[in-house]
Amino acid sequence: MSVHNTRSDAGLTGEPIAVIGMSCRFPGAPDPEAYWHLLVTGQDAVTDMPAERAELGLGIEHGPAGKGAFLDGIDRFDPGFFHIPPREAALMDPQQRLVLELGWEALEQAGVVPADLRGGDTGIFLGATTGDYADLAHRAAEGSNVTHHSFTGLDRSLIAHRVSYVLGLRGPSLTVDAGQASSLVAVHMACQSLRSGESGVALAGGVELHLAPEKPVLAQKLGGLSPDGRCHTFDARANGYVRGEGGAVVVLKPLRRALADGDRVHAVLRGSAVNNGGGAGLTVPHEDAQRDLLRRAHERAGTAPAEVGYVELHGTGSPVGDPVEAAALGAVLGSARPAGEPLRVGSVKTNIGHLGAAAGVAGLLKVVLSLTHGQLPPSLHYASPNPRIPLAELNLRVQDTVGDWPGEGERLAGVSSFGVGGTNCHVVVASAPEGTASSASNAGAEGAGDTEAEEAAVAAVSPSLRGDTLPWLVSGRSAAVRAQAERLLAHLEGGTASAADIGLSLATTRTAFKHRAVVLGSGREELTAELAALAEGRRSATRISGTAEPRERVVFVFPGQGPQWTGMAGDLLDASDVFRARVEECATALAPHIDWDLEAVLRDTPGAASLERADVAQPALFAVMVSLAALWQSFGVEPAAVVGHGIGEISAAVVSGALSLEDGARVVALWSKAMSAAVGQGATLSVPLPVAEVTPRLSAWQDRLFVSSVDGPRLVTLSGDVEAVEALQAELVAEGVRARRVQTGLAPHRARMEVLREEVLGLLEPIRPRTPTLPMYSTGTGELVDGPVLDGTYWMSNLTGTVDFARTVREIAPGTDAFVEITPHPVLDMALRQITEDAGADAAIVGTLRRGEDGQRCFLTSLAQLNASGADVDWRPAFPADAAVVELPTYAFQRRGYWLEGLAATDATGIAAVAALQA
Numbered sequence: 001m002s003v004h005n006t007r008s009d010a011g012l013t014g015e016p017i018a019v020i021g022m023s024c025r026f027p028g029a030p031d032p033e034a035y036w037h038l039l040v041t042g043q044d045a046v047t048d049m050p051a052e053r054a055e056l057g058l059g060i061e062h063g064p065a066g067k068g069a070f071l072d073g074i075d076r077f078d079p080g081f082f083h084i085p086p087r088e089a090a091l092m093d094p095q096q097r098l099v100l101e102l103g104w105e106a107l108e109q110a111g112v113v114p115a116d117l118r119g120g121d122t123g124i125f126l127g128a129t130t131g132d133y134a135d136l137a138h139r140a141a142e143g144s145n146v147t148h149h150s151f152t153g154l155d156r157s158l159i160a161h162r163v164s165y166v167l168g169l170r171g172p173s174l175t176v177d178a179g180q181a182s183s184l185v186a187v188h189m190a191c192q193s194l195r196s197g198e199s200g201v202a203l204a205g206g207v208e209l210h211l212a213p214e215k216p217v218l219a220q221k222l223g224g225l226s227p228d229g230r231c232h233t234f235d236a237r238a239n240g241y242v243r244g245e246g247g248a249v250v251v252l253k254p255l256r257r258a259l260a261d262g263d264r265v266h267a268v269l270r271g272s273a274v275n276n277g278g279g280a281g282l283t284v285p286h287e288d289a290q291r292d293l294l295r296r297a298h299e300r301a302g303t304a305p306a307e308v309g310y311v312e313l314h315g316t317g318s319p320v321g322d323p324v325e326a327a328a329l330g331a332v333l334g335s336a337r338p339a340g341e342p343l344r345v346g347s348v349k350t351n352i353g354h355l356g357a358a359a360g361v362a363g364l365l366k367v368v369l370s371l372t373h374g375q376l377p378p379s380l381h382y383a384s385p386n387p388r389i390p391l392a393e394l395n396l397r398v399q400d401t402v403g404d405w406p407g408e409g410e411r412l413a414g415v416s417s418f419g420v421g422g423t424n425c426h427v428v429v430a431s432a433p434e435g436t437a438s439s440a441s442n443a444g445a446e447g448a449g450d451t452e453a454e455e456a457a458v459a460a461v462s463p464s465l466r467g468d469t470l471p472w473l474v475s476g477r478s479a480a481v482r483a484q485a486e487r488l489l490a491h492l493e494g495g496t497a498s499a500a501d502i503g504l505s506l507a508t509t510r511t512a513f514k515h516r517a518v519v520l521g522s523g524r525e526e527l528t529a530e531l532a533a534l535a536e537g538r539r540s541a542t543r544i545s546g547t548a549e550p551r552e553r554v555v556f557v558f559p560g561q562g563p564q565w566t567g568m569a570g571d572l573l574d575a576s577d578v579f580r581a582r583v584e585e586c587a588t589a590l591a592p593h594i595d596w597d598l599e600a601v602l603r604d605t606p607g608a609a610s611l612e613r614a615d616v617a618q619p620a621l622f623a624v625m626v627s628l629a630a631l632w633q634s635f636g637v638e639p640a641a642v643v644g645h646g647i648g649e650i651s652a653a654v655v656s657g658a659l660s661l662e663d664g665a666r667v668v669a670l671w672s673k674a675m676s677a678a679v680g681q682g683a684t685l686s687v688p689l690p691v692a693e694v695t696p697r698l699s700a701w702q703d704r705l706f707v708s709s710v711d712g713p714r715l716v717t718l719s720g721d722v723e724a725v726e727a728l729q730a731e732l733v734a735e736g737v738r739a740r741r742v743q744t745g746l747a748p749h750r751a752r753m754e755v756l757r758e759e760v761l762g763l764l765e766p767i768r769p770r771t772p773t774l775p776m777y778s779t780g781t782g783e784l785v786d787g788p789v790l791d792g793t794y795w796m797s798n799l800t801g802t803v804d805f806a807r808t809v810r811e812i813a814p815g816t817d818a819f820v821e822i823t824p825h826p827v828l829d830m831a832l833r834q835i836t837e838d839a840g841a842d843a844a845i846v847g848t849l850r851r852g853e854d855g856q857r858c859f860l861t862s863l864a865q866l867n868a869s870g871a872d873v874d875w876r877p878a879f880p881a882d883a884a885v886v887e888l889p890t891y892a893f894q895r896r897g898y899w900l901e902g903l904a905a906t907d908a909t910g911i912a913a914v915a916a917l918q919a
Contacts, residue, residue, distance in 0.1 A: 014302060015195045016430070017269040018258035019368055021110025021251030023102045023890070026362065027069035027244060027352050031890070032109070036369045038351060039377035040402055045069040045352045046229055046242050057136075057903035059213040067229030069244035069353035074209055076895035077101075081477055082166050090898040091145065091153040093133040095207045096162050097898075098247050099126060103163045103203050105890040106249040111264065111509040112201075114167050123171035123199035125190040126160040126249075127182025127206030129357040135212050137900055145900050159207065171199040177357075178274075179419025180314075182206050183248070184360025188272040188425055190252055200253070206358035207247030226317060231354065233315035233347040234322055234391075234398050236384045241316040244353025248361040250368075255433075264885075265432040267368040270412075271301025272427040283420050285321050290328035290416075293424045297414070298332075301428040305336035308343060308428075309406045310376055310399065311414040312363040315347025316354055317381075323388040325416065330394025333414070342397040344406060346379030360417030360425060367413045371431040374405045463634050463877040467575045467856030468522035470499050471864060471878055473506045474534065475513040476892065481545075483892035485517075485535035491889040492528060499524040500883040507875035509885055517545045518864035520857065544861065546868030551817035551844060554871055556629055556639040556655060559827045560646025560709075560803070561684070562742055564611050564621045565851045567604040568824035569628070572855040578877075582630040586623035589662045593669035598623055618647055618672035621824070622664065625651040628822045628848050635863060636874030637820070641775035641812065645805050645828060646709065647672075649779065649798060657773035658790050667795055670763040674756050675799075683725040684708065684742040685718045687732060691806075694718070697728065709779075709803035712834035717742065757796055764792030779808045806835055813841040818871050820862075825851040844869035 022032055027045035029035035038045065049066045053059070056075055060066065077097040079089035081104075089097070103124075107114050134154035137145045152158050157175045164173040172193055178185040183206025190204035226232070226240035258265055273296035277286030298305055311333065314325055326345075334343045348366045349355075355362050370376055382400045385391050391398070405411050411431040418424050476484045492502070499521070517534055520542045521527035533540045572579045587598040594616075596609035601620050609616045625648065629639075644652030647668065654664035687694055691707060694716045698705045705720035705728065718725065725741070732739040769790040776785040780798050805828075809819075813836050821828050826847035836843045846865045849858045860878060867873040 014271075014300070016255040017191045017194055017252050018255040018263065018265045018432075019250050019267045019269065020253055020258050020263040020265060021106045021108075021112065022248065022266065022365055022368065023105035023109055024246065024248035024362070024365055025071060025098060025102060026246040026248070026355075027071055029352075031105070032365065032369060035365065036373065039348070039366060039369070040373070040375060042378045042380060042402070043351060044230075044380055045244070056899055058211060061213065064225045064227050064229055067242050068210065069242070069246075069351075071209070071245055073895065074211070075897045075899045077898050078893035078895050079898065081891070081893060086898065087147075088149040088153065090900065091137070091147060091149040092898075093131070093154055093156075093159070094211070095128055095130070095133070095209050095247070096153070096159050098209070099159055099163060099205075099207050099249070100166060101893060102205065102207075102247055102249040103167070106203060106205075106251050108510065108890045109887070110251040111505075111885055112251065113509065113511055115511060117201065118168035119170060121171040121198070121200045122167070122169040123190060123193045123202040124160045124163045124169060124173045125176060125186040125193070125202060125204040126163070126174070127176045127178065127184070127186040127357040127360070128156055128159045128208065129177050129179060129182055130208055130210070130215070131156050132209065132211035132215065133900075136903060140900050140903050145902070163203065171202070178423040178425070179421050180354070180356050180359055181274075181417040181419035181423045181425045182357040182360070183362075184364065184415065184417035184425040184427060185274055185423065187250065187252075187269070187361065187364060187427060188274050191269055191272055194252060194254055200257075202252045203249050204252060205247060205249035205361045206355075208356040208358045209245050210243055224318070230381050231315070231317035231347065231349040232381045233313060233317045233350055233379060234326065234345070234386055234389055235317070235382045236386050237381075238317045238319050238322055238386055240318060241349060241354040244349070244355045245358075246352070246355055246362070247358050248365050250361065250364065259433070267371050267432055268430045270303055270428040270430050271297055271299075272425065273297040273300060274423065274425045277422040277424060282422070285324040285418060286422070287324045287328050289422075290325060290418075290424055291332050293426050294328060294332040294414070297426040297428050303412060303428055303430075305333045306338075307412045308333050308414055309412060310344040310346070310367070310370070311416065312367050313345050313347045314359075314416045314418045315345070315349055315379075317347075317349065319388075321418070322386060325418075326389040326391075326394055326396060330396055334395035337395055339395070341406070342391070342395045344376060344397055344399045344403075346376070346399040350380035350382070360415065363415045363417065364427065364429070367415050367429050370405070371411050371413065371429065374411070376403045376405060378402055462577045462881055464879065464881045465576050465856055465859070465877050466880075467854075469520055469854070469857040469860055470503045470522070470527065471507070471860055471875065472503050472519045472521070472527050472531065473510070473512070473516070473867075473875065474519070474531070475511070475516040477513050478515060478894070480513075480892050480894050481515045481517055482535055482537060483894065485531050487889045487892045489528070489531055489535055497886040498883070499527050500879045501886045502888070503527075504876065504879040504883040505885045505888050507878070509888065512548070512867070514548050516548055516868045517543055518868060519543050520860060520864065544864040544868050546865070546870075548868065548870030549817075549842070551866075551869055551871040553640040553816050554637060554818045554820060554866075555812065555816050556632070556642045556652070557819050557821045557828060557832065558625050558642065558644040558648030558651040558655075559821060559823050560644070560648045562827045563823045563825040564617050565825060566611055568602065568620075568851075569624045569849060569855055570603040572631070572859070573599065573602060575856040576631055578634040579627050579631045582627035583623055585661060586626055586665065589665035590619050590623065590669055593666060593673070594619060613676065615669070615673045615676045619665070619669045621647070622651050622668040624824050625822050626654050626661070626664070628824075629655045631859065632820065632822065632848070634877055636872060637863075637866065639774060639820075640816075641777060643777045643779060643808060643812070645711075645779055646798070646803050650795075651822070652776055653772075653790050655774065656776035656785070658770055658776050658785055658788075659767065660770070663767040663769070666767055667764060671760060671795060671799065674759050674763065682719055683722045685725045685729055685739055686711075686742055687716045687718060687737065687739045688714055689716060689737060690714050691716045697731075701728070707802050710806045711828070712806050712831035713838045714834055715806075715831050754800055756799070760796050760799065761792045764795055767791065769794075777808050777812055779803045779805045782807045782811065805831065809835045810839050813839040813843060816841065816843050818844040818846070818866060818869060820866065821845070821847045823847060824849045844871065
């Protein structure tokens with residue numbers, strides 16, 4: 001999903017609002033999928049009060065007050081996920097805790113990365129009426145239950161504010177108390193905020209938990225509770241309601257924006273209305289007020305009452321309330337429908353009880369799921385109609401069995417929720433526009449294809465990386481990584497989503513947490529096996545894991561001699577349009593200066609020029625490195641600076657903008673061609689010793705051995721006459737020093753190259769250096785290139801002087817978060833590790849490709865290493881352009897129990913209060 005912090009210009013009425021995400025925690029239904037299963041299979045979640053409530057000091061009630069639909073584990077929470085200390089978590093109302101988790105899950109279900117909303121105008125509207133946990137805290141004898149966390153933990157307004165605070169949201173934040181209508185009123189208010197442009201996205205819903213032992217007795221005294229613990233909605237046995245608890249959140253956005261952003265639309269809120277039945281009696285519903293409510297809701301929705309196929313009732317099973325609600329529905333909606341086609345009605349309270357402040361959103365979710373599935377679940381405990389409700393006359397029918405949605409075309413429904421003080425709310429809900437419930441595609445970046453020219457450009461150069469290997473990203477806080485893998489494995493069982501769809505969804509709709517793992521595989525079977533290994537804690541050679549640290553400043557490092565190999569990056573010509581396009585640009589720039597075919601060299605085509613030739617190896621390496629840089633950039637990895645080693649400085653100069661591609665090609669082609677005259681006249685030796693220890697040894701070979709580069713604190717490269725190099729190597733090896741020859745027929749960076757000065761300066765005279773647009777650090781001068789200074793004289797100095805790579809990198813290492821060696825094979829890895837360690841810098845160091853290995857898989861491995869270390873990567877190009885976002889399981893919270901101290905010991909206080917009320 002694409003998220004913008006722009007404001008909608010929709011009017012207060014008429015603008016349809018899309019439901020793009022949802023979450024719930026209901027009795028017997030921890031998520032929307034389980035909720036639908038409970039509904040469509042006609043399950044009744046009402047039970048006796050669970051024994052765990054007594055263990056929490058809440059007591060156990062028997063009889064009608066002890067019946068209800070209860071949540072399990074109300075004390076359990078994952079505070080570390082939300083950066084909440086354990087002590088503070090214990091003093092937080094469990095309703096706050098539950099809503100935090102529901103908000104996160106709803107955004108994940110919508111395919112929204114919560115961090116994308118930070119600082120924007122997302123609104124939070126949550127219905128809540130109870131403060132039982134505050135009552136418990138005040139009752140408990142332990143003084144430790146009253147601390148500086150108590151106010152924010154127990155104040156009911158913080159139920160909404162806490163979500164805004166944790167997610168960094170700056171839109172409206174309201175805890176709505178409209179009695180039992182609270183959550184549906186919250187949805188209504190969220191829609192108004194979206195239509196006015198006050199919010200760009202909104203989270204709306206409600207929560208209710210029953211924690212105070214005396215509360216059900218109060219309801220029983222009022223006469224509201226059903227003696228048999230069931231809601232008999234519209235039934236002759238209607239005798240009150242049974243309590244339920246839980247919560248739900250929906251993610252809302254103006255429909256036109258949701259469609260433009262490619263969101264999955266579950267349903268559309270066409271309009272809504274709120275009023276009050278004042279004057280009828282404080283606890284008595286008013287039929288005229290409910291009729292007016294229904295008319296106004298449909299006027300605002302622009303819908304005809306005759307089009308409504310189903311209404312989710314407030315439907316508590318009250319002997320007084322049910323007949324009033326039925327009469328109003330019949331007068332406004334039933335009468336508008338043809339005879340013989342009654343309006344279907346039902347109530348989810350027959351499944352999960354009356355959720356109080358969360359009742360309205362529970363009904364809304366039932367309707368959204370029914371519209372999505374095209375079925376109407378049964379309303380339970382209905383045997384014969386209430387004699388005070390003439391269903392036939394009102395043209396109503398209780399949906400007491402599973403059935404298909406009535407009618408054809410757009411499905412239209414209503415949801416009602418009423419508060420005991422007279423607040424009434426009704427929402428008109430429609431099915432999603434045809435074709436919008438399917439998943440969004442990965443067809444390019446946001447905004448691509450806005451014009452025909454852009455569409456043509458996207459078609460010509462696809463950013464997608466083709467090949468057999470795909471990445472699956474899994475992350476979490478601490479131990480949750482394995483739990484995340486387990487949950488994903490369970491979700492994949494029996495599923496049909498492709499490996500690419502799953503990978504794209506993991507990469508684009510889930511937060512990248514601190515503890516990260518990237519599994520690589522060539523198909524769903526291999527990836528699933530790798531996922532299982534992760535879940536079980538088994539090692540894997542293809543899995544990349546890491547603990548991420550913020551890594552914003554990435555430096556591209558371009559090596560000099562040595563990383564080239566026959567066939568290097570040739571497979572990437574077919575795997576990446578981005579890489580191929582840049583290689584072709586390099587080939588065009590090189591063409592005036594070479595007599596061989598670049599693509600043939602990279603593909604190792606029979607008869608192609610040999611990389612043994614210096615005038616082939618260096619230009620080919622230049623083209624590969626410049627093109628690999630473009631490939632990294634296509635995955636969102638933009639360098640903060642570049643640095644080059646020796647001939648690698650030419651590639652660095654092009655990437656930084658200090659040289660045009662044409663000038664870079666001229667430098668590398670003509671420079672290497674001139675150097676070819678010196679082939680066979682020298683040798684190069686890599687010595688793993690500090691330069692201070694190596695330099696004194698060179699006096700024995702005066703003018704025959706030189707320090708060509710200082711690569712690291714304990715790594716030096718020498719060049720000179722072949723005999724001198726061989727002699728020093730033998731001497732060092734005899735001393736146990738692992739000195740090794742670098743395979744090149746040249747002895748670069750030495751005084752003998754001075755003979756080429758005039759020739760090189762003449763060849764490079766036409767180049768026109770530029771001021772870099774990206775910082776480039778010179779390993780010749782050790783300084784930042786601050787102007788158009790990379791002329792022929794500079795490149796001649798590069799050829800004849802000493803490359804002080806160690807000094808340059810040491811200077812920039814403290815401010816660098818990661819070094820990426822842009823290379824067909826890493827040759828500077830050891831040097832970079834030595835330098836950063838010596839400088840006390842904690843920079844990640846990764847390569848790009850490796851000699852003889854599959855280019856696509858190797859590049860993805862390097863990307864994974866960088867990403868696992870903490871750097872941001874845009875993974876979308878790793879997947880085919882037709883890959884689509886699919887639904888994934890939400891976060892695997894690592895919950896533990898957090899509760900008020902000493903509460904069990906004070907249980908007698910609550911029991912005494914109950915006894916007093918019952919007397």
